[in-house]
Amino acid sequence: MALKTLVIGNGSCAFDIVDNLLSKNVEVIIATRDNSLHQKFSEIMGQNITEIHTETTIHSCTGAIGNFTISMKNNNKSIIRIVDCIVIAEDSFRKTLFASYGLSPSTKTISLSDLDNPENYKNIADENKSFVLLKGLKFESNPVISKEVMDSSIKLASHGQSKIYILTKNLKVAGNRLEALYRKAKKAGIIFIKFTDSEPEFFQGEDGKTCIEFTDEVTKKNFSLTPDITVVDESIVPSDYLETLAKTFGLNIDCSGFLQSDNVHRLPAYTNRKGIFVAGPSRGISSPEDYKAEAGTAAIAVLNNSDKNNYDIKDKAYINKGGCVRCLTCYRICPHKTISLNSTLSVMPEGCEGCGLCTAECPKNAITIENLDHKFLIPDDKIQNADSASKPRITAFCCSRSAAEAYKLAVSIGLTLPEGLKIVEVPCAGSISLTHILNSLKNSTGGTIILTCHEGNCFSEKGNVFAHNRAKSVSKMISDAGYKKERLMTYTIASNMGKEFSNILNDFEKNIIDLE
Amino acid sequence: MKYIKEERIKIDKSKITKLAAYHDPCNYGRKAQMLFGHGYFQEPRWIMDQCAEEWVDLYPMEMNQTCCGGGGGTLTTGNDEERVYYGRKKIDQIKASGAEMIVVPCHSCHGQLNNIKKEHGFEELEVKYLWEIVADALILK
Amino acid sequence: MTEADKRVNLDQLDHDSCRSWDYSQDFCVTCGICSSMCPVSGIDDFDPRKLVRMISLGMENEAVDSRWPWICTMCGKCEASCPMEIKISSIVRKIRSLRERDEVPGILHKGLETALKTGNNLGLPKEDFEFILEDVAEEIAEEPSFENFTVEIDKKGANILTTIHNKLVNTHTDDLKHWWKIFHAAGEDWTVPSENWEGTNWGLFTGDDEAMKKMSGRIVDHMKNLGAKNLLWPE
Numbered sequence: 055m056a057l058k059t060l061v062i063g064n065g066s067c068a069f070d071i072v073d074n075l076l077s078k079n080v081e082v083i084i085a086t087r088d089n090s091l092h093q094k095f096s097e098i099m100g101q102n103i104t105e106i107h108t109e110t111t112i113h114s115c116t117g118a119i120g121n122f123t124i125s126m127k128n129n130n131k132s133i134i135r136i137v138d139c140i141v142i143a144e145d146s147f148r149k150t151l152f153a154s155y156g157l158s159p160s161t162k163t164i165s166l167s168d169l170d171n172p173e174n175y176k177n178i179a180d181e182n183k184s185f186v187l188l189k190g191l192k193f194e195s196n197p198v199i200s201k202e203v204m205d206s207s208i209k210l211a212s213h214g215q216s217k218i219y220i221l222t223k224n225l226k227v228a229g230n231r232l233e234a235l236y237r238k239a240k241k242a243g244i245i246f247i248k249f250t251d252s253e254p255e256f257f258q259g260e261d262g263k264t265c266i267e268f269t270d271e272v273t274k275k276n277f278s279l280t281p282d283i284t285v286v287d288e289s290i291v292p293s294d295y296l297e298t299l300a301k302t303f304g305l306n307i308d309c310s311g312f313l314q315s316d317n318v319h320r321l322p323a324y325t326n327r328k329g330i331f332v333a334g335p336s337r338g339i340s341s342p343e344d345y346k347a348e349a350g351t352a353a354i355a356v357l358n359n360s361d362k363n364n365y366d367i368k369d370k371a372y373i374n375k376g377g378c379v380r381c382l383t384c385y386r387i388c389p390h391k392t393i394s395l396n397s398t399l400s401v402m403p404e405g406c407e408g409c410g411l412c413t414a415e416c417p418k419n420a421i422t423i424e425n426l427d428h429k430f431l432i433p434d435d436k437i438q439n440a441d442s443a444s445k446p447r448i449t450a451f452c453c454s455r456s457a458a459e460a461y462k463l464a465v466s467i468g469l470t471l472p473e474g475l476k477i478v479e480v481p482c483a484g485s486i487s488l489t490h491i492l493n494s495l496k497n498s499t500g501g502t503i504i505l506t507c508h509e510g511n512c513f514s515e516k517g518n519v520f521a522h523n524r525a526k527s528v529s530k531m532i533s534d535a536g537y538k539k540e541r542l543m544t545y546t547i548a549s550n551m552g553k554e555f556s557n558i559l560n561d562f563e564k565n566i567i568d569l570e
Numbered sequence: 571m572k573y574i575k576e577e578r579i580k581i582d583k584s585k586i587t588k589l590a591a592y593h594d595p596c597n598y599g600r601k602a603q604m605l606f607g608h609g610y611f612q613e614p615r616w617i618m619d620q621c622a623e624e625w626v627d628l629y630p631m632e633m634n635q636t637c638c639g640g641g642g643g644t645l646t647t648g649n650d651e652e653r654v655y656y657g658r659k660k661i662d663q664i665k666a667s668g669a670e671m672i673v674v675p676c677h678s679c680h681g682q683l684n685n686i687k688k689e690h691g692f693e694e695l696e697v698k699y700l701w702e703i704v705a706d707a708l709i710l711k
Numbered sequence: 712m713t714e715a716d717k718r719v720n721l722d723q724l725d726h727d728s729c730r731s732w733d734y735s736q737d738f739c740v741t742c743g744i745c746s747s748m749c750p751v752s753g754i755d756d757f758d759p760r761k762l763v764r765m766i767s768l769g770m771e772n773e774a775v776d777s778r779w780p781w782i783c784t785m786c787g788k789c790e791a792s793c794p795m796e797i798k799i800s801s802i803v804r805k806i807r808s809l810r811e812r813d814e815v816p817g818i819l820h821k822g823l824e825t826a827l828k829t830g831n832n833l834g835l836p837k838e839d840f841e842f843i844l845e846d847v848a849e850e851i852a853e854e855p856s857f858e859n860f861t862v863e864i865d866k867k868g869a870n871i872l873t874t875i876h877n878k879l880v881n882t883h884t885d886d887l888k889h890w891w892k893i894f895h896a897a898g899e900d901w902t903v904p905s906e907n908w909e910g911t912n913w914g915l916f917t918g919d920d921e922a923m924k925k926m927s928g929r930i931v932d933h934m935k936n937l938g939a940k941n942l943l944w945p946e
């Protein structure tokens with residue numbers, strides 16, 4: 055059976071994804087909020103079984119990879135489809151920045167898109183002599199905007215214009231051939247005026263012309279500029295639709311509102327949900343070439359799920375129906391949005407990553423994860439007595455993605471570790487519950503140490519933060535109870551930090567010995 | 571250099587008793603490197619090795635050597651106040667090296683250093699041409 | 712005068728006026744590394760970055776009229792450190808060359824003119840020059856181990872021809888002795904020209920390429936006329 059994929063998007067990146075998927079015989083359903091690319095999509099339709107829904111928004115989504123049930127709305131008409139994967143590639147918006155400079159658009163003060171518009175370009179370039187392009191003076195602009203500003207200036211220069219000025223804050227030229235472009239612009243005779251400590255002042259006349267006054271920071275001389283045309287830069291912002299989509303699909307967003315959290319595990323096209331991918335202008339700001347590459351990457355990510363026999367349907371976590379009180383804590387906390395809300399709550403195994411965040415947080419201890427029962431993990435008194443080591447017994451909770459790997463590295467390169475060390479490998483530090491920590495403190499003669507991934511680097515988004523917060527609250531509890539809080543420590547570590555692992559553990563052991 | 575290598579002249583290192591430091595003139599070092607692709611950094615140092623048991627390099631040196639302040643015709647343009655002021659860094663640099671004698675192979679540097687040492691409180695500094703210390707250390711037949 | 716009156720309308724400047732100069736000045740990224748390396752930075756508000764910027768904007772006249780190029784020591788640290796490989800010291804020299812010749816500060820241009828006319832920056836006549844050299848030679852001959860020391864002027868076919876810095880026959884005659892002693896100890900066959908012996912080439916400092924060529928040309932002529940094999944030009 056062919057892989058069925060829903061593509062949400064309206065721009066060229068979405069088009070490229072559809073094109074790529076169709077060429078691999080994927081069955082594609084397209085849902086666009088507008089109908090701007092209808093014609094373009096129609097051209098490639100017909101080769102395969104493909105549906106296109108224009109002016110259609112996503113209403114809800116249930117299920118997991120291989121079995122997403124999507125409800126869409128088209129003018130109050132409801133459309134229900136079941137798909138295996140979902141790709142989101144909604145175009146971003148251009149926001150003009152006239153207001154931030156205190157300017158208003160006119161025939162003499164235009165936006166970057168106005169200048170680049172092929173219909174106007176010839177008239178603008180023919181009829182005017184001097185140009186000022188503003189770039190990132192109020193908000194730092196993305197390299198994509200820097201590139202466009204320089205490209206436009208060079209185009210003007212090649213059109214015969216000799217007075218072209220780019221007013222910019224720090225011009226960052228790392229990556230994407232920007233430095234070569236900068237040299238080209240310099241060669242074309244474009245004058246860059248850089249502002250780091252000061253800002254130019256803008257005055258707009260009644261004819262719409264902008265006059266700019268400033269002090270050149272290098273020569274410390276006062277200048278004014280009255281160009282024929284002032285070009286105001288733009289910023290690129292995520293589509294307002296993304297916020298709705300994030301809520302509908304339970305996706306994390308990054309600090310600028312794009313649909314991929316700032317987390318290295320999500321690169322290149324993944325989201326916090328299995329089977330939902332994001333590309334191009336929904337993922338971040340990049341050049342058109344990069345968007346094209348991202349369309350390919352997203353298509354590959356979809357195709358990796360072609361073989362449905364490979365779907366991981368083994369139960370990694372299950373909810374004990376007798377214990378569950380439907381408080382929805384698990385539904386709220388699951389970083390992969392894989393708790394199904396039917397008559398009884400259940401974990402959808404296809405989407406589950408087995409991180410155990412739900413287990414640790416469930417107030418009724420009603421969720422079980424294989425190998426994560428605290429009874430199995432923590433050495434009890436008997437084991438402890440059998441251990442004749444005179445050194446303090448140390449329990450180290452290690453996230454399997456970072457600290458456990460660092461431990462293996464430390465062992466393999468022969469670094470010294472405390473004799474009484476007991477490693478407890480957990481799928482994610484977020485699965486370490488209060489019970490785990492308290493039991494460990496009760497049963498270890500020495501101390502307990504929790505080693506997590508670095509912040510912002512957790513596969514379960516916030517598992518490490520949960521672990522640190524829990525340790526903090528236990529720390530408070532035990533010190534209130536007169537127990538030395540130095541016996542419980544937390545650290546962040548990465549999988550390649552074997553040496554640091556050894557250092558942290560040895561220092562911890564030394565501190566514990568000093569306490570006794 | 572050739573004379574010393576071919577033993578046409580012989581040098582007595584013990585004749586140089588003060589601790590010397592070597593200064594790269596801008597024109598022989600840095601600018602020669604930039605214009606002609608070879609800066610004379612190692613050659614004079616080799617001569618220093620032949621003439622003195624012990625001598626020191628200033629820091630920074632070679633391509634980054636501090637300018638003495640006497641170049642570019644500033645000795646003759648009449649801007650003396652400025653010229654003396656530029657030299658402060660050079661004198662500080664020599665002081666920091668602990669040397670009592672500065673060896674230069676350039677007339678401008680020689681003139682400048684001799685001229686400014688008093689203003690910057692280093693009157694006891696001895697300024698010598700590179701060939702002067704060779705001449706001083708000659709073993710005479 | 713108010714602040715606004717002093718404002719220069721930037722688009723009235725001719726940014727192309729210096730664009731034919733082949734010193735890459737337009738590539739300046741105004742990073743300021745040159746200014747931090749420059750020994751002259753801060754004096755008279757000068758720093759090399761400003762000068763490069765002014766040239767790039769076409770403010771040629773202001774640069775030529777200012778003292779800046781003349782207080783520069785032409786040490787080249789700016790150029791050696793420039794990440795964009797801008798030939799800053801060449802720019803300084805170029806600006807110096809654009810100054811009206813009689814406005815060149817100090818004795819630089821006068822000395823150069825004298826040298827072009829008389830063969831040396833001092834205008835020292837041939838007889839006086841020969842007298843000084845021989846006087847110094849006699850002084851050397853009085854020292855032990857140098858009993859038979861003489862200076863042979865205008866000797867043909869010598870192995871080394873050496874030029875003289877004007878200050879050595881003016882105020883610092885003792886400093887002539889070092890090289891001569893080395894020549895003597897090495898048994899070198901050497902000579903000094905009696906005319907046009909000036910080794911210092913002030914054309915380098917005033918930016919006068921023509922004069923520089925002429926001065927160097929004279930030394931080349933000496934080499935040819937006297938048939939000397941090597942040149943020692945300790946400047």
